[in-house]
Amino acid sequence: MTSEQEIFSLYDSYPDSLLDICMDYLVANLNTITTLDPTSHWRKLKDDITLPANLCEKFIQTYQKKNRVNDNIANLFRDPSRTRLNCVKLRNSRITEEGLRCFMVHRPYSVELVQCKYLSQESLDIINEYSDRLVSLKFGPLIYDLSQKAQEGHLSQKGYITDAPNLRQLTIQCRRLPISPLLLVKPLKNLTHLDLSDFTSDISTGALHELKNLRSLSLHNIVYSKEIIDWITTLQSLRHLDLSQPNEILGTYNNPNKVLSSIVTSLPHLQSLDISGTNLAGSGAASVHARCDIPGLVSRVNNPLEFLGLYGTHHGACKRHDIPAKVISGDANGEQILTAAVAYMERPALLTYVLNDLYTLVRYENKAYVGRALTVVLDAMVKHVSNKDIQTSAR
Numbered sequence: 001m002t003s004e005q006e007i008f009s010l011y012d013s014y015p016d017s018l019l020d021i022c023m024d025y026l027v028a029n030l031n032t033i034t035t036l037d038p039t040s041h042w043r044k045l046k047d048d049i050t051l052p053a054n055l056c057e058k059f060i061q062t063y064q065k066k067n068r069v070n071d072n073i074a075n076l077f078r079d080p081s082r083t084r085l086n087c088v089k090l091r092n093s094r095i096t097e098e099g100l101r102c103f104m105v106h107r108p109y110s111v112e113l114v115q116c117k118y119l120s121q122e123s124l125d126i127i128n129e130y131s132d133r134l135v136s137l138k139f140g141p142l143i144y145d146l147s148q149k150a151q152e153g154h155l156s157q158k159g160y161i162t163d164a165p166n167l168r169q170l171t172i173q174c175r176r177l178p179i180s181p182l183l184l185v186k187p188l189k190n191l192t193h194l195d196l197s198d199f200t201s202d203i204s205t206g207a208l209h210e211l212k213n214l215r216s217l218s219l220h221n222i223v224y225s226k227e228i229i230d231w232i233t234t235l236q237s238l239r240h241l242d243l244s245q246p247n248e249i250l251g252t253y254n255n256p257n258k259v260l261s262s263i264v265t266s267l268p269h270l271q272s273l274d275i276s277g278t279n280l281a282g283s284g285a286a287s288v289h290a291r292c293d294i295p296g297l298v299s300r301v302n303n304p305l306e307f308l309g310l311y312g313t314h315h316g317a318c319k320r321h322d323i324p325a326k327v328i329s330g331d332a333n334g335e336q337i338l339t340a341a342v343a344y345m346e347r348p349a350l351l352t353y354v355l356n357d358l359y360t361l362v363r364y365e366n367k368a369y370v371g372r373a374l375t376v377v378l379d380a381m382v383k384h385v386s387n388k389d390i391q392t393s394a395r
Contacts, residue, residue: 134166233266
């Protein structure tokens with residue numbers, strides 16, 4: 001069997017592709033394909049340059065490895081007759097609404113705007129304006145300022161925040177949003193993937209009952225309520241459910257065994273379940289009738305879950321013996337910790353704890369995981385550049 005050291009040595013010596021080399025050169029030498037407009041001082045493509053979608057998207061991807069995309073770079077894509085974007089992925093960028101419009105005029109299929117702190121609530125209006133082809137939207141965190149009643153009244157009259165008739169996947173984080181999430185999902189009956197993680201307002205499920213086609217639902221760091229649990233049990237097509245919590249108090253359910261059992265028995269197609277940071281795994285008393293140390297999962301003994309998130313669960317559930325799941329995230333051993341690190345790469349609060357466990361594992365316990373741990377740590381540092389807790393834990 002090839003050792004981990006040999007595998008990493010192989011990847012380290014693998015040469016960059018010609019496309020990667022060319023893109024690195026163009027990013028480092030922007031004057032090769034762009035000029036600086038003497039009047040507006042904006043960068044623009046040279047008159048004889050036209051770029052197809054794959055090169056435009058590759059350029060943005062390469063540029064973000066060493067720089068933060070701003071409106072000046074966005075201006076290169078202002079003309080959809082000379083550039084093309086089917087997918088827009090920006091993280092930690094400096095673009096404002098003006099730069100966002102340069103990207104959105106291409107009417108992309110997929111848009112990811114993560115930790116773009118210079119975007120305001122007006123950016124949602126721009127996205128809506130060009131959303132007729134949009135299939136996937138990932139947006140946030142966004143601080144939505146609705147302090148004035150006139151603004152809230154305007155949104156309530158409009159009836160939605162996100163209007164994309166063909167949208168299938170929605171991940172949106174809006175803070176300080178006092179209105180019902182009805183405004184988030186009312187026009188989105190075709191959704192199959194919904195992520196409302198870190199939603200700071202109480203969630204009313206009134207409009208959510210219309211979402212009959214959901215296959216993936218993430219409610220990480222959401223305040224628990226009986227109404228939400230009752231709604232979840234109606235989602236017959238659900239395959240992935242995330243109820244994880246970074247807050248021990250918010251992760252405490254009344255009658256946890258009954259709640260978990262109700263969820264699992266109501267969702268026949270469920271393959272992935274994350275209850276990290278909660279008490280849903282119970283106290284650990286083994287079932288008398290089946291070999292299962294998680295009472296609420298007795299019904300899955302003969303049909304184990306593909307993935308079960310148990311990191312930071314009350315009563316140390318990840319350390320139990322009989323767990324009906326093929327892959328488990330937790331802190332019982334190196335495999336569980338590394339699984340948790342990958343699973344929570346977009347969950348900063350949980351990721352901070354996982355990185356601390358990973359540090360302890362590699363330094364004091366098991367050197368065999370050094371290569372994989374390094375990959376995870378570098379990924380975390382790149383994706384969460386502005387998060388001081390993660391940067392500290394990663395070092």
